[in-house]
Amino acid sequence: xxxxxxxxxxxxxxxxxxxxxxxxxxxxxxxxxxxxxxxxxxxxxxxxxxxxxxxxxxxxxxxxxxxxxxxxxxxxxxxxxxxxxxxxxxxxxxxxxxxxxxxxxxxxxxxxxxxxxxxxxxxxxxxxxxxxxxxxxxxxxxxxxxxxxxxxxxxxxxxxxxxxxxxxxxxxxxxxxxxxxxxxxxxxxxxxxxxxxxxxxxxxxxxxxxxxxxxxxxxxxxxxxxxxxxxxxxxxxxxxxxxxxxxxxxxxxxxxxxxxxxxxxxxxxxxxxxxxxxxxxxxxxxxxxxxxxxxxxxxxxxxxxxxxxxxxxxxxxxxxxxxxxxxxxxxxxxxxxxxxxxxxxxxxxxxxxxxxxxxxxxxxxxxxxxxxxxxxxxxxxxxxxxxxxxxxx
Amino acid sequence: xxxxxxxxxxxxxxxxxxxxxxxxxxxxxxxxxxxxxxxxxxxxxxxxxxxxxxxxxxxxxxxxxxxxxxxxxxxxxxxxxxxxxxxxxxxxxxxxxxxxxxxxxxxxxxxxxxxxxxxxxxxxxxxxxxxxxxxxxxxxxxxxxxxxxxxxxxxxxxxxxxxxxxxxxxxxxxxxxxxxxxxxxxxxxxxxxxxxxxxxxxxxxxxxxxxxxxxxxxxxxxxx
Numbered sequence: 001x002x003x004x005x006x007x008x009x010x011x012x013x014x015x016x017x018x019x020x021x022x023x024x025x026x027x028x029x030x031x032x033x034x035x036x037x038x039x040x041x042x043x044x045x046x047x048x049x050x051x052x053x054x055x056x057x058x059x060x061x062x063x064x065x066x067x068x069x070x071x072x073x074x075x076x077x078x079x080x081x082x083x084x085x086x087x088x089x090x091x092x093x094x095x096x097x098x099x100x101x102x103x104x105x106x107x108x109x110x111x112x113x114x115x116x117x118x119x120x121x122x123x124x125x126x127x128x129x130x131x132x133x134x135x136x137x138x139x140x141x142x143x144x145x146x147x148x149x150x151x152x153x154x155x156x157x158x159x160x161x162x163x164x165x166x167x168x169x170x171x172x173x174x175x176x177x178x179x180x181x182x183x184x185x186x187x188x189x190x191x192x193x194x195x196x197x198x199x200x201x202x203x204x205x206x207x208x209x210x211x212x213x214x215x216x217x218x219x220x221x222x223x224x225x226x227x228x229x230x231x232x233x234x235x236x237x238x239x240x241x242x243x244x245x246x247x248x249x250x251x252x253x254x255x256x257x258x259x260x261x262x263x264x265x266x267x268x269x270x271x272x273x274x275x276x277x278x279x280x281x282x283x284x285x286x287x288x289x290x291x292x293x294x295x296x297x298x299x300x301x302x303x304x305x306x307x308x309x310x311x312x313x314x315x316x317x318x319x320x321x322x323x324x325x326x327x328x329x330x331x332x333x334x335x336x337x338x339x340x341x342x343x344x345x346x347x348x349x350x351x352x353x354x355x356x357x358x359x360x361x362x363x364x365x366x367x368x369x370x371x372x373x374x375x376x377x378x379x380x381x382x383x384x385x386x387x388x389x390x391x392x393x
Numbered sequence: 394x395x396x397x398x399x400x401x402x403x404x405x406x407x408x409x410x411x412x413x414x415x416x417x418x419x420x421x422x423x424x425x426x427x428x429x430x431x432x433x434x435x436x437x438x439x440x441x442x443x444x445x446x447x448x449x450x451x452x453x454x455x456x457x458x459x460x461x462x463x464x465x466x467x468x469x470x471x472x473x474x475x476x477x478x479x480x481x482x483x484x485x486x487x488x489x490x491x492x493x494x495x496x497x498x499x500x501x502x503x504x505x506x507x508x509x510x511x512x513x514x515x516x517x518x519x520x521x522x523x524x525x526x527x528x529x530x531x532x533x534x535x536x537x538x539x540x541x542x543x544x545x546x547x548x549x550x551x552x553x554x555x556x557x558x559x560x561x562x563x564x565x566x567x568x569x570x571x572x573x574x575x576x577x578x579x580x581x582x583x584x585x586x587x588x589x590x591x592x593x594x595x596x597x598x599x600x601x602x603x604x605x606x607x608x609x610x611x612x613x614x615x616x617x
Contacts, residue, residue, distance in 0.1 A: 048522050063454070063456075065449070065454065068459070070457060070488075071488065072461045073463070073600040075599055076488050078460055078487065078488035079464075079469070079488065079489060081460070082457045084451050084453075084454075084455060085451075086451075086456075088446070088447050088448075088452050090443070091442070092441070092442045093440070094439055094440040095439050101435060101436070118571065134455070155582075156581060171459045171462055177462055177463055246547050247471075248550070250406075252471040252483065253469045253471070253549075254551055255535075255552070269533040270532075271529070271531075272529045272530070274522065275495070275526045275527060275528055276496075276520075276522035277498070279524055280524065284532065305496075313531060313538060313539065315501075362566075366532070371584075393494040
C-alpha cells in the first residue's frame, strides 16, 4: 500500500501541474514521413493550442546537416550518428490570438545522409511560451562508410549507424542526458531490396503505436512517447516461422545500440518475441492492426511480459510478474500491486494464473480497445518510472 | 463477456497514474473553437516568416555533444550460443552506449555476461538479456502460439572497452555456456592499415592497436 500511496501522491502533484498548465499554451510537433531512406520532402508540423488566451506565434527551429559517424577523438566510430556541416534556420507562423489549433508547417527538402533536429515553440497572446523537447531524425540514403583517425593516418571502413526516426537529443546543461527506451526496427529479408516498403511498414507501426492512433491500446505509448527513442536499422534481419530469427552483418552491430529490436516483415508467419527486458521480436506490418500487434509483441521483448491467453507464451520476467505458476502465488502478489486477489484466474487450463478484472487486456485480447491492465499495467508503469528515475533497465 | 470500459475502483496504480495524467491534461484540452459551433471554418492562415540559415560549427552542434556524452569506445560482439557452446560470429570496434543496463532474471531468464580482458587485466563487464524463452503468437491463425524454449540463439553484446581487448569471457547460465573468445582480429583491420601507413608503426601508439601480432586467426575460442 506504501507504493500505492506514493503513486497517489505523485498523481496529486502531477494532476495539479496539469491543471496549472491550463494557463499556458501547449505545443506538439511531428515530422512526416518519420523516416525514408531516399531524398524527399519532409514536413514538420507544429500545433500550438491555447483556448483561453489564444496563440500568437508557432515557430519551428531546425538544424540540418550531414549524418556522420563520429569517434570523438578516439578510435572507434559510433553506432549512433553525429553531424557535420550543419545549418540552423527556422520558420515562424504568426497568428492573431488563435484560440483553435494554430498549425505551422515547415517543409524541408532533404538529401542523402541528412540529419535533422527540430524544436517547436508556441507563444500565446500573454507572451507565455511552451516548447517541445528536441527531436532528431535521419533522411535520405544512409551512411555506408566511416573514416577512422588513427594517430598519423586515416582509414576508411564500411560503416552503418542506427538511423534515428524519433530520437530525443536534449542534453540539459551540466546534466546527463535522460535515459530512454531505445527501440530499433529492422527489415526482414522478405522485403528484399524494397527498403522503402520496410520504412512504409515502420511508419504504419510507429505512427499507430506512438503517435496518431485514437484507440485505447495505444494510449500508454502515445502518452509516454517521449520516454522512447525509435530507430531504423540496416538490412540483415531475418525472421521465419517457429521462432527462427537473426540479425546479420551491420544489422547485428547496429542492434547493439538499442534495447528492443523488432524485425518488421510483410509475409505472414507466426511472430516470435523474446520474453526479456530488452530483446528481439518480429512484427508484421501488413496486418490491419499492425500497431496493436507490435504493441503486444513489445510487451514481450521490452517489458518481459507473458501472454495471458491459452496457447501463448505464458512465462514472464517482468516486474512485477503478470502471470504466476499457481493460484496461491497470484493471490499472494495481487494485494501488493493494488489488485484484487479474488480476481486471480487460471489462463485456460495452462496452469498459469493472472489477475483478470474482466477488461480487455493487451497481453490477451486482440482488440483495439485493449489496454495494459492489472499486473501488466503495473509493469509498464514501473518501467516508465525507472526511465524518469534515470535508468530504464 | 468482457468489459471494455469503466476501470474498476480497484484499478492498478500505474493505470491510475497514467489515467489521471491523461485526465489532468485532458482538462487542458481546448474547447471547440467558438467559431466552429456555427459550422466548419477554414483553419487560421498564419503569416509566415522564414528565418535565415546560419552555420553551426561541428564542435558546437548539440548532436555531437550529445553523442560524446552518451557513448564510449567499445566492442560489439555477436555470438551464437548453442547449449553449452559459444561461437563468435563477429566483433566490431564501435562507440557503444555509456549507460549500462542491469538485466535481471534467473534460470532460463538469467542474463548473459561478458567480461573483457587485455593482457590479463579485466577491462570491463556487461550483462545483456538472454533469449532462451520466447513467446510464439499466431496473428493469422489464432490460438497456435506457444511458450518456446530454445537452446541455440544469437546474442549481441555491446561491451565498453577503453583499450583493445584480447579476450572476452562469455557466460550464459541458462544453458551452462561459458567460453573465452579471442577478439584480437577485430582490431586487426585498423591496426594493419596503420602499419602500412607512411609513418609505419605509429598506429601502435593507439590504445586500440596493442603491441604484438594482430593477424592471428581467432583460433582460441576455448570452451570450458
